[in-house]
Amino acid sequence: MSSRLPLEGVRVADFTWVGAGPFLTKPLADHGADVIKIESRTRTDPIRSMAPFRDGRPGPNRSGYFANRNSSKRSVCLDLKSPRGKELALDLMARSDVVASNFTPGTMDRLGLGYQDAVAVKPDIVYLEMPMQGNTGPHRDFRGYGLTIAAAGGLLGLTGHPERPPVGTGTNYPDHVPNPLHAAVAVLAALRRRRRTGQGQYIELAQLESTTNVIGPALLAAAAGRRVDRSANEDGAAAPHGVYPCAGEDRWCAVGVFTDQQWQALVEVLGAPEWAAKPGHTTPGGRWAARRELDALVADATSTWEASELADALSAAGVPAAVVSDAAQILADPQLNARDHWKTLEHPEMGSSVYDNIPYRLSETPGHLRGPAPVLGADTRDVCLDLLGLTPDEYEHLAAQGVVG
Structure with missing residues (x-):
């Protein structure tokens, strides 16, 4: 196993904010890249102001949401609307390998920091933008975030009961999984190509298009002429298939029965209730006359069970089952703790704080959380002096003007 992180030597000028963008640059930072987050003191990243806050006290350095998306990064504050601030940003681009932004289309160009501006100072730059619906087309200027992207991309329309609203x-979800991770893979592919050819690349990741990949089977079905609608917890290949109540307040167990053998095991665990022997109630799948009647019968049988005991009994019998856990139970989960999933990092303002560890493990070059999320502007002076070459007097002069800080 190498002690060298796989992305050591790669620098990222990170202009992203809110959800999807910072989650793109986080895995790069956790695997060794020097990710420098460019921020503003007058218009801070919105998720710095989003709950939950440490100890319930709001503040730009106290958001758990921000913290979990920005481990291992550095933060600098620049006034990008000032000529000198723009010059410093371009200077940073010239010393970087990757530029990432998820602003509305045209924002970086208006700031004088667009792709052509970046190429002028760094010809082999890998430059990625994450516009909501792309840089072209009738909806290019639409603004949005994860919820609206999920709605426009068809994901929300498939969630819930068919007779109720989504x-x-x-x-x-688009902010947490498809968009940032599709973007991260694209950046890695572009870096690999640059290593082979010496050429940079412009990457446009339209978040709407990325999100539609999540509902691929539904799109194929619709293209074949089938009506696709919400189906709650139903599965065409399984019955029962859902989340069933257990003893106690708001306690549930998820159960999926896909084979005849799993059905027989479920019946035995539930104590062979009389209804399970009725004609038509002997096989899983699409042959159930009324799935909701089945769900009601199963729910009545599970309601006296303690959730974890039911999940353990069914799992031991070969039936896919799991307790529906809340956040506190996830933190105490023995499997996650055995795999060292939770990491406690010391934050300058929040103190000891829990972070998600990296959910994938590289056998030869594993990454790790190299530090807590940065305090706003914590690294501005170091970056300006050590990387951009400002003298202490120049820095203090620009800080007094509000250009840096």
């Missing part, structure tokens, strides 16, 4: 995914 319920969504409970989180801004």
Whole structure:
């Protein structure tokens, strides 16, 4: 196993903010890249102001949401609307390998920091933008975030019961999985190509298009002429298939029965209730006359079970099952803790704080959380003096003007 991180020597000028963009640059930082987050003191990253806050006290350096997306990074504050601030940003680009932005189309160009500006100072730059719906087309100027992207991309329309309005995914799913990780893979591919050819690349990742990849099977079905609608927890190849109530307040167990053998095991675990022996109630899948009737019967049988005991009993019998855990239970989960998933890092303002560890492991060059999320502007002076070559007097003069800080 090498002690060298796989992205050591790579520098990223990170102009991203909110959800998807910072989650793109986080895995790069955790695997060794020097990710320098360019921020503003007058218009801070919105997720610095989003709950949950450490100890319930709001503040730009106290957001758990921001912290978990920005480990291992550095933060500098520049006034990009000032000529000198723009010059410093271009100077940083010239010393970087990657530029990343998820602003509205045209924003970076208006600031004088667009792709052509970057290429002028760094010809082999890898430059990535994450516009909501792309840089061209009738909707190019539409603004949005995870929730609206999930709606426009068809994801929300598939969640919930068919006779009720869509319920969504409970989180801004596009911000957490497809968009940032598709972008990260694109950046890595571009860096690999640059290493082979010496050529940089412009990458446009339209977040709407990235999100539609999540519903590929539904798109294929619709293209074949089938009506696709919300189906709650139903699965065409399994029954029962859902989340069933257990003893106690708001306690549930997820169960999926895909084979005849799993059905027989479920029946035995539940104590062979009389209804399970009725004609038509002997096989899983599409042959159930009324899935909701089945769900009601199973729910009645599970309601007296303690959730973890039911999940353990079903799993031991070969039936896919798991407890529905809340956040506190996830933190105490023995499997996650055995795999060292949770990391406690010392934050300058929040103190000891829990972070998600990297969920994938590289056998030869594993990454790690190299530090907590940065305090706003914590590294401005170091970057300006050590990387951009300002003298202490120049820095203090620009700081007094509000150009840096």
